[in-house]
Amino acid sequence: MxxxxxxxxxxxCAGVERAIEIVERALRKYGPPIYVRHEIVHNRHVVEDLRKRGAIFVDELDEIPRGAITVFSAHGVAKRVEEAAAERGLPVINATCPLVAKVHNEGRRYAAQNREIVLVGHAGHAEVEGTIGQVPAKVHLVQTVEDVATLEVADPDKLAYITQTTLSVDDTRGIIQALKDRFPNIVGPDVRDICxxxxxxxxxxxxxxxxxxxxxxxxxxxxxxxxxxxxxxxxxxxxxxxxxxxxxxxxxxxxxxxxxxxxxxxxxxxxxxxxxxxxxxxxxxxxxxxQDGVAEDVRFRFPAELADVE
Missing domain, CATH: 3.40.1010.20 (4-hydroxy-3-methylbut-2-enyl diphosphate reductase, catalytic domain)
Incomplete structure (x- = not known):
């Protein structure tokens, strides 16, 4: 046995539940097809289930007919994607996880202080690409402690760091410490902001x-x-x-x-x-x-256009 x-x-998690529910509510409110840029979340079974119900997943916005209901995935998108959607007249429902949106806001706040940004994350990940595209400043991506040693920045005293949400405190602790050792005046969010x-x-x-x-x-x-x-x-x-x-x-x-x-x-x-x-x-x-463990009760609000959909 x-x-x-x-x-x-x-x-x-609450961000994933919200993103999937956004697509489901959009299908109920507007009817299929609903277009989703990239996988709504990174799970093949979830994507296939939504596809059967009328969601169409695309890589780029030019695959979406003008005026079609469009959902952005939980991972977030770059500013240029938002602008391109507006140019194409796409009614957008944004399923970006609120914790990812919080990282975007932190990055913009540091950029407004004329700081270069160090993003701790994985190259090529959808969230990382979206975050870099949301911050109006120079963004340096670091994936390892070794990457910190080779960073070239304009002003060591005008630096800030942010992190990919799917990394934990333990994943980032060593990299953040290396950043603080090399750049003592670097600023960043409290560890409580980690997902x-x-x-x-x-x-x-x-x-x-x-x-x-x-x-x-x-x-x-x-x-x-x-x-x-x-x-x-x-x-x-x-x-x-x-x-x-x-x-x-x-x-x-x-x-x-x-x-x-x-x-x-x-x-x-x-x-x-x-x-x-x-x-x-x-x-x-x-x-x-x-297992005895943490019981999560976090819930996020839905976009206004879907708040009243059952």
Whole structure:
């Protein structure tokens, strides 16, 4: 028999729930098709489900007919994207996570102080590209402590840093310390501004890894926070697998395994977690228990045009 311990918290965060609900409400209010620039969240199952219901996902705005209802994803977009949508006459519903929007506002505030900005994040991530495009200042992207050593800035005394929301305090601590060591007058947000959901899910996995033999993370390959959860399990010495769903399970993983930790990235729905439990039951008898952890009750408001849609 295998004991499966469910991480708490796991799965959808408030920003993801809001973004998905925005697309669902838009479909109910305006009818299909609704056009969404990029994946609304980084989960293949969520995207496929919305596609079946009439959402059309596009890479660029020129793929959207003029005047069609358009949704921007939870990751946020650059200013130039907003301007291009206005030029094309696209009625836009903005599903940017409020915590991402908060980072944009911080960046603009520092830019207004004539500071160059250091953004701690992953190159190519949709949120990073959107943030860089929202800040009217020179933005330096750093991904590692080593990157800090090679930074070239105009004025070391006029610097500020901001961070990608899907990185936790632990992910960024070393880089921020390196920035402060090299640029003593750098300013930045309080650590309390780090995304609560990222921090909570990572802490749950750290606690879980001390009590289980193996870790399963439900999430898509292109999900930054899901990948990080798997990495944490690996760093703590436990075999750790990132899986899309139950179909990815391999019986060989569980030979000699007595306890399995099961979590999900912030963009993975609970139905996939329950599906993985069913998949594990096909491999062995399981007993399911829940980890003691943080209960999240954060909720974000919907855009005004959808606030009254049920």
């Amino acid at each position: 295998i004991t499966v311990v469910l991480a708490q918290p796991r799965g959808f 609560y959901a990222t921090q909570n899910r990572q802490q749950a996995v750290r606690d879980l890894a001390h009590t289980v033999d193996l870790l399963l993370v439900v999430g898509s390959r292109n999900s930054s926070n899901s990948n990080r959860l798997r990495e944490i399990g690996q760093e703590l010495g436990k075999p750790s697998y990132l899986i899309d769903d139950a179909h990815a399970l391999e019986a060989a993983w569980f030979e000699g395994i007595r306890t399995v930790g099961l979590t999900a990235g912030a963009s993975a729905p609970e139905t996939l977690v329950q599906g993985v439990l069913d998949g594990l039951r096909r491999i062995d008898t399981i007993e399911v228990t829940a």
